[in-house]
Amino acid sequence: MSRGRITPTQRQSLRILAGGCCEYCGLHEEDCCLPHEVDHAVAGQHRGETAQKNLAWACFHCNRLKGPNLASIDPRTGELTRLFHPRYDHWEEHYQMDGARIVPLTAIGRSTAELLRFNAMERLALREALLAAGRYPRREY
Numbered sequence: 001m002s003r004g005r006i007t008p009t010q011r012q013s014l015r016i017l018a019g020g021c022c023e024y025c026g027l028h029e030e031d032c033c034l035p036h037e038v039d040h041a042v043a044g045q046h047r048g049e050t051a052q053k054n055l056a057w058a059c060f061h062c063n064r065l066k067g068p069n070l071a072s073i074d075p076r077t078g079e080l081t082r083l084f085h086p087r088y089d090h091w092e093e094h095y096q097m098d099g100a101r102i103v104p105l106t107a108i109g110r111s112t113a114e115l116l117r118f119n120a121m122e123r124l125a126l127r128e129a130l131l132a133a134g135r136y137p138r139r140e141y
């Protein structure tokens with residue numbers, strides 16, 4: 001089990017796999033002020049490995065808001081629910097787009113969207129501007 005540093009090869013591999021887009025909110029790295037980062041879906045403090053199956057390409061905001069969290073509260077049911085895992089979950093099963101708004105479809109989707117503030121006013125405004133410019137979404141869902 002590797003819990004060490006992320007290698008340049010792992011970083012580049014994740015970036016290519018993600019098409020340069022955040023694997024949570026879909027924002028392309030060219031459309032962010034801050035560089036995208038490697039996220040441990042299961043944080044090291046929870047024994048998450050530094051291996052492809054546990055790593056994701058994430059924008060600064062999603063990565064910071066997720067932090068070491070593994071779960072959050074589903075805003076609809078109030079139940080503790082695990083977060084979306086980019087390596088094991090399929091984005092389109094948990095979300096759909098309504099214009100620039102990311103609409104959660106499942107408890108996992110709702111919990112993750114709430115914790116990561118996908119539809120916070122400033123994030124939505126950025127996606128609306130990018131959508132109008134034909135720059136969002138850049139991934140095919």
Ligand SMILES: [Zn+2]
Pocket residue numbers: 022023024025026027058059060061062063
């Ligand atoms: Zn993001």
